[in-house]
Amino acid sequence: MDDNSRKKHLLGMKELSREEIMHLLNLATSFKDVLRRDIKKVPTLRGRTVVNLFFEPSTRTRTSFELAAKRLSTDVINFSAPSSSILKGESLLDTALTVEALGADIIIIRHSSSGVPHMLARHLKASVINAGDGTNEHPTQALLDAFTIIEKKQETSGLRVAIIGDIIHSRVAKSNIYCLKKLGADVRLIGPATLLPSCWKEMGVEVFTDMDEGLKGVDVVMMLRLQLERQGKAFFPSTEEYFRQWGLSKRRLLSAKPDAIVMHPGPMNRGIEIASDVADGNNSVILEQVTNGLAVRMAVMYHLEEKKEL
């Protein structure tokens, strides 16, 4: 990827520097103020066109991007795979070029294959925002998580963050690892050995298979959604056994610091990776994450357009 494309797109947290991350989070703070007003819309990007190009089912992320784009006064089109030409055998690239030809300034892409945003970024003039690609990255989720952590804990440096669950298949986990490491946090991964990366040392993190051990002294407990389709593929024997070892119960949360915050990117499997009383409890910031997602996504879109004008 050349420097030019790096500036115009948001492909992943791997590609961002600490300064760029901080700039985006600062912008998000301003947009969060906007979202607190009675009139939650600003004219900043009026006349721009944003396309949500989603090849994977998603309600939350797509809605969040859509609303964020609307808050910035852009025109938004949702283009999702089931109704698209993909079924007619049109290639992915042709679909993207078609969307671009409609006048898209920003294309927000979600795809089940890793690297699709990178491929489109190479071929398109529009800005590409990665809204989740395969098991690679989900950068706006990491940004909204970092934003939420800073809101609650003031800073990230030196914080102990535990990410729990299916790490190897989780783009949320990966983006969070890259982001939080760049922001100076102490990151640890907890889960069954079959779902933890074998090359964790190279990632600069620690791993634990014992959750009580791993949660000791933790400031942030970040749960991941367990992909239920992994069951029956020898990653773990049953959801019951999984919850016994890696489910976040009230008792188990006691191993973390008393003021630890509990996060989850949603949608949750209550009773599988997280107990209801924890999800709805005082330590939970899960709904605030959703609100912050709007501010962060506004910041990202604003930033990409701001770059273009330079």
Add this chain to the structure above:
Amino acid sequence: MSILIVNGHVIDPSQGLDGRADILVENGTVKKLSANGIKNTKGAEVLDAKGMYVLPGLIDMHTHLREPGFEHKETIRTGTLAALKGGFTTVCAMPNTNPVNDNAGITEYILKKADTGGAARVLPIGAVTKGQKGEELAELYMMRKAGCVAFSDDGKPVSNALIMRRALEYAKGLDALIISHAENLQLSGGGVMNSGFLALTMGLKGSPAVAEEVMVYRDIALAELTGARLHIAHVSTAGSVRIIRQAKERGVRVTAETCPHYFSITEAAVAGYNTSAKVNPPLRSGKDVAAIKEGLRDGTIDVIATDHAPHSPEEKTREFDSAPFGISGLETALSLGFRLVEEGVLDLPGLVKKLTSNPAGILGIERGTLREGAEAEICVLNPEKEFAVNAAELISRGKNTPFDGWRLKGAVEATVFRGRLSRWA
């Protein structure tokens, strides 16, 4: 029409030749090879090979020509032209065409097409099992009669160990060679690149070295049990090299090949989701590359084959997960091999052996030699010539090379095939 190649340095491992000699070709055969010089008396077409190496035409024992069935990727015509440009006068066509080359009728079709439209010699490899399904043995005897030089389900492993055992036993009775595509499909599990840190951070499914190694070991154990001849295709890992080395030490009839991409580049070539570097087995780590080179040096790996696997640009511009595996390799193989000579891994006769007399010996074919009276199949290598690889300009329909833009030293200057001199400079 005769051809006279003068002033060249002839390297022919089949005769132990390594020195200056002239070669006269008449009616498509090597009429005379002389270290004392040959005078042009009959008005032969002359190639002055001063400063160049004159080699037997190279043999690629692992090529995908795609015809019949996948002519949008390659045809026998385009594939053999690419071969000739790469210095290969003989290519062995893998059977994963459509229909699969699993019976004598298809073998005959391929040979007929090659005879009329081929720019180089095509020797078909038949499927081990019907339809390459790994269930029933294909008609090995009849395919052999029709012209198949070996048998392989390449592209897929013969997953069922009992079927592989039977294939080896049956092939032994025919003194036929079985070539193993060594991959345990459960362990490779849909992986699209090498397992490890890079795959993890790119979010791509990894295929671990062990998926290859357990199958290399299984097939060696079965070859040992049956006494059959086994050839391991596209060796890519340090563990495979070690397993093959140990098997050879205890006398198992096993031979092995690797491909230029496994000794030239690592998995890092996949960075940026470069589908041109998506190949099966996948590009591995630096440690594996070092072990492959050591295996070439010490003779554990007998052959350098291309595994030329052309695909259309449309197929390779799909998302990484969906793009097909394969590298278009015929036109860069010799130059990449020549880097091993520059690096001191092999001497030039050693390299030439792995591209001529070794594959000829393993396949049991009378080729890869400049002996007087043999059919004249010649490759002239200019060791000083540098060029930049340009994917778009490859003769092959497959432009899928991870070496696009590379500057390589050592280019094919000319080839002789069926009495015709082609100059590639």
